[in-house]
Amino acid sequence: MAEFTTPPALPVHVALAVVFQVRVGVLEVLLWERARDPFRGMWSLPGGALVSSETLEQSILRHLATKVDVREVAHLEQLGVWSEPARHPERWELATAYLGLVPLGIDPRVPADTRWHPVDDLPATAFDHGSIVRAGRERLRGKLSYSNIGFALAPDSFTLAELRDIYEAALGYEVSATNLKRVLLRRGAIEPVGTRRSHGPAGGRPAGVYCYCSRRLEVTDPFAVLRPPGA
Amino acid sequence: MAEFTTPPALPVHVALAVVFQVRVGVLEVLLWERARDPFRGMWSLPGGALVSSETLEQSILRHLATKVDVREVAHLEQLGVWSEPARHPERWELATAYLGLVPLGIDPRVPADTRWHPVDDLPATAFDHGSIVRAGRERLRGKLSYSNIGFALAPDSFTLAELRDIYEAALGYEVSATNLKRVLLRRGAIEPVGTRRSHGPAGGRPAGVYCYCSRRLEVTDPFAVLRPPGA
DNA sequence: ACAAAAGTGTTGTTACTACACCCATGG
DNA sequence: CCATGGGTGTAGTAACAACACTTTTGT
Numbered sequence: 001m002a003e004f005t006t007p008p009a010l011p012v013h014v015a016l017a018v019v020f021q022v023r024v025g026v027l028e029v030l031l032w033e034r035a036r037d038p039f040r041g042m043w044s045l046p047g048g049a050l051v052s053s054e055t056l057e058q059s060i061l062r063h064l065a066t067k068v069d070v071r072e073v074a075h076l077e078q079l080g081v082w083s084e085p086a087r088h089p090e091r092w093e094l095a096t097a098y099l100g101l102v103p104l105g106i107d108p109r110v111p112a113d114t115r116w117h118p119v120d121d122l123p124a125t126a127f128d129h130g131s132i133v134r135a136g137r138e139r140l141r142g143k144l145s146y147s148n149i150g151f152a153l154a155p156d157s158f159t160l161a162e163l164r165d166i167y168e169a170a171l172g173y174e175v176s177a178t179n180l181k182r183v184l185l186r187r188g189a190i191e192p193v194g195t196r197r198s199h200g201p202a203g204g205r206p207a208g209v210y211c212y213c214s215r216r217l218e219v220t221d222p223f224a225v226l227r228p229p230g231a
Numbered sequence: 232m233a234e235f236t237t238p239p240a241l242p243v244h245v246a247l248a249v250v251f252q253v254r255v256g257v258l259e260v261l262l263w264e265r266a267r268d269p270f271r272g273m274w275s276l277p278g279g280a281l282v283s284s285e286t287l288e289q290s291i292l293r294h295l296a297t298k299v300d301v302r303e304v305a306h307l308e309q310l311g312v313w314s315e316p317a318r319h320p321e322r323w324e325l326a327t328a329y330l331g332l333v334p335l336g337i338d339p340r341v342p343a344d345t346r347w348h349p350v351d352d353l354p355a356t357a358f359d360h361g362s363i364v365r366a367g368r369e370r371l372r373g374k375l376s377y378s379n380i381g382f383a384l385a386p387d388s389f390t391l392a393e394l395r396d397i398y399e400a401a402l403g404y405e406v407s408a409t410n411l412k413r414v415l416l417r418r419g420a421i422e423p424v425g426t427r428r429s430h431g432p433a434g435g436r437p438a439g440v441y442c443y444c445s446r447r448l449e450v451t452d453p454f455a456v457l458r459p460p461g462a
Numbered sequence: 463a464c465a466a467a468a469g470t471g472t473t474g475t476t477a478c479t480a481c482a483c484c485c486a487t488g489g
Numbered sequence: 490c491c492a493t494g495g496g497t498g499t500a501g502t503a504a505c506a507a508c509a510c511t512t513t514t515g516t
Contacts, residue, residue: 008283010241013325052239052323056314081312081327083287092283094244096312145457161495173459178496179479183456186477203488204494224455225414225505226376228404392468409469410506417504434515435467456478 012093015060016047016129018079018136019068021102021116022153022169028116029133030067031123035113038089039126045097045133046114060098068108075101075152075217079135087128095127099136101152104166120172140170146221148189151212157193159207181210187220188213242323246291247278247360249310249367250299252333252347253384253400259347260364261298262354266344269320270357276328276364277345291329299339306332306383306448310366318359326358330367332383335397351403371401377452379420382443388424390438412441418451419444 019030031043048063050056056078061070079097087093102108110116117123119137122130143149144167153166163184164177184190191213196206223231250261262274279294281287287309292301310328318324333339341347348354350368353361374380375398384397394415395408415421422444427437454462 011244011281011283013242013244050242050314050325052242053316055316056312056325078311080309081287083281083327085284085286094281094287096314142453146455159495167457171457171459175457176460176479178481180457181496183478198487199494201488202493203486204492205486205496207495221455224377224452226398226402226406226411227506228402229407229506390468407506407508409508412469414505429514430467432515433466434513435465436469436513438468458479460479 008092010092012091013050013056014047014093014095015050015056015063016045016095016097016132017060017064017076017100018045018097018133019064019073019100019102020119020136020140020153020170021106022104022166023116025165025169027119027137027169027172029119029122029136030110030114031117031125031129032067032114034126042124042126043115043117043122043129044126045129047095050096056096057098060096060100064100067110067114068102072102072106072108073100074103074215075099075149077139077217079132079139082128082132084128095132097132097136099139101140101149103153103155104162105155141172143217144170146219146224148184148187148212148214148218148220150184150189151215152217154212157209157211159197159199159209161207163190163210189218189220239323242325244281244287244325244327245278246281246287246294247276247326247328247363248291248295248307248331249276249328249364250295250304250331250333251350251367251371251384251401252337253335253397254347256396256400258350258368258400258403260350260353260367261341261345262348262356262360263298263345265357273357274346274348274354274360275357276360278326281327287327288329291327291331295331298341298345299333303333303337303339304331305334305446306330306380308370308448310363310370313359313363315359326363328363328367330370332371332380334384334386335389335393336386372403374448375401377450377455379415379418379443379445379449379451381415381420382446383448385443388440388442390428390430390440392430392438394421394441420449420451 032046034040034042034044046067050059064070077099079099082095160177160181164175164180167175190210193209193211195209197209198206263277265271265275277298281290308330310330313326391408391412395406395411398406421441424440424442426440428440429437
């Protein structure tokens, strides 16, 4: 933070969103190109200032509404607060970041100054937003392993090959559709819809269609170890 | 939040700490008895206002220094922000809470207006501090299962019976010392010191002494499922 | 010798990965 | 009837809970 003649007594507080979506097989994040200094021309997370009548979650939803249709965000959770005094070069500003997930298949209309960027190939980012995006990705990776959070990246119904592609994009490594199915079925996270879907023009057996049983976050693997006795 | 003649443009931001310690077999939290309204006489988390030259983590360490010796806090991590506008009845105030852990065996000198309270039997708490304490406990429970966070609740060296008592207090259910040892050894979280300790006056085989290999947080069980291929 | 406390051995189970094999469809 | 892609069966493995059993001390 730069020096002030009279230091500010209170920080500005902004809410930011790390919005992820799997797009053509790649995990991408929605970024906004800054038109003004500081960091003019660099890419930043969408968001804006908190006002006194709202919670941080309401605030980020309000700001997001100008970028994407909020109904398209299937899951939203708090990532944390970034408070380094020098994180904003001109003023004292705290940022609370949220992780938002948009299901595959939706193509939200976004303003001209925003664009989706692959998480593994970020452009130059403003402030500390690069590290916030990385924190979001780590959170997502972890929760894919022990919760049903995949529901927020997957469409309403899907084949297992499609779900595998989503998991591969989000995790960054190969996933077996065979075993993914068994893990998610055993945990009661997904269930067959009953219908089938015929795929490529090259033929092949029609794939079964599945859906997530719940579209709210549930921890499916609460005790990796050290379970309570008898559980 | 109460009504203002001129609404405040910026929120006050405070840092709070949920400081846990296992004391005589019970997980307890350090609370401060409020001397002033609002919530006079009720119990609140230690902490205080953020100032512009510090991060939130530095701020909570600074405020904690007036309650406990900061060197006694073996681990500190951010829990989240609480931003409900009505959480403070008189002003607009956000709170960022931290989880702090003090090892067993230390008896920090605390001021007269603070006291340790069993987490399972909290007194009447001010603001939303009761739910913040519960969030801290959930965080601790989860991390005990998949990380080495026990190092921050355990003394420098300990027998397995002592460590089991710590885990039981923190988790709230019975833990087998036999299996706890194997889990933590297999993961490389603890190691034998080599010495032995003779225990009760009633006799019994002397217990081996162990210590945590690292006294920094490490995730020992990163992929509960959906491991990368070959891992 | 006996009680008390700590430590080891062993069994059974579950959850997972890997991979071979079988099934259904289009050309 | 063959290529393509989806699905099932099964074996091997790692991690863990539970519990019986052994070891080492004090009295």
